[in-house]
Amino acid sequence: MKLKISIIIPCYNEESNLNRGVLNEVYTYLSKQTYKWEVIIANDASTDNSLKIIKQFVAKHKNFKIINLSHGGKPSAVLVGLKKARYPLVLFTDMDQSTPISQLSKLLPHFNNGFDVVIGSRGTTRKSFSAIRKLMTLVFLSSRRLFLLPKIRDTQCGFKAFKTDVVKKIFPKLSFFTQKRNKKGWTVSAYDVELLFMLQKQGYKIKEVPVVWVNEDTSTTKGDNLERFKKESIQMAKEILNVLVNNLKGKYN
Template sequence: MPAPYLTVLIPCYNERENLLRGVLDEVHAYLSGQPYSYEVLISDDGSSDDSREIVRQQIADKPGFRLQENPHGGKPSALWLGLQSAQGQIILFTDMDQSTPIREIAKLLPYFEQGYEVAIGSRGLERQDFPWYRRLGSRVFRLVRQALLLPRISDTQCGFKAMRTEVAREVFPMLEPIRSPVQVKGWRVTAFDVELLYLLERAGHRIAEEAVAWANRDVATGKGKSYLRESQEMLAQVLRVRLNAWRGLYNKL
């Protein structure tokens, strides 16, 4: 089999509810109607629910879909392990909740023809589904982050990001959670996007940002999310990356 054009890489940690809602059918229905070749790689992050079992059943009749089973290590770890076995020229990272639906890839792919190495989704400033304090929180985060890093990027945190696979393979090993992995128990706060984009930009890759549809469609209950913890980790990450950069740590990598 020749290598596919696109790899859709979906990390999966305790996603039973989203899976039962039929997200993989949506992904399959869209991709099977496209003119390009693709694979869908579900990178299980050591789910403690029956996600793996459900995925196996649901992909049995979907050509090009495969499941990779990994030990639990958090989202960056699941992406990195999947990335290493990805076959596509272009890789799309997308979340299982499909808050940005798969069809939005059509807005990112044209950038690769124009010579961009990276094309990321942007959720726009008004996230209707969020309560006021979360909207305020994300504005403050953006202001602080833009003052310190990646001033030209408006949304670093959207889970919908595409890039040339070789470029992703080149920068992932430099990410802090990959360089110095910590023991992860249960749900892990996942703030690695800022560091990823910073490394991509630093390596001289052109990054396009395009508005994509986004609506919170996450119905999973097994993740144990905390908005406060997540915000703290996001801010801490921006500061860590800024400090690492000032100290010249990335020059040595």
């Protein structure tokens, strides 16, 4: 069967990244591939010029689509894009292209080896992170690997590919949706951990593949300040605890 893949890029206030030409990078790579592809950009009610820039790009480039949403948070944006995906494989990737779209070539072959999910991995070092983000990452990795998904090194890399039918079945069951979580802002959370845990719990085969990663993000929605570090650390801890409690209650069976 000929390869076909849908690529979902969530967007919230990515004007600075868009002005760097990230979508041109995506198009330049994909236009050289022999397989069928589509790019679905889910704009989560950006308050900057992201929507205007994306619309101008989509109007001139084939196989790119824009969905403009009311604000619902990153998981909601991904889910809407996922519902629109037409092809048997789907890739979630971030707008900043810290993991370049070219790394997709490292993921795709593993689907022929029986894997249902193939995720990019940055390993455990984050050379371009500030000291604060390195500390947050170390704490998160240690606690997550101690209690959940001990065989997976990197759950938070924003470069993940799935069999579309598999992830469409699992993604709407995330606590973010079932427990009606707070949808304010573009908060980084551990929903990736819960998604991978649920997939593993259901017996799906997951492959982790090393990918290139350089912190290219220039958006205003993320940062290294101490206040954000504290908030995200607390949120991460809560998310991991929530997955543990849900698992003990049998909610993932």
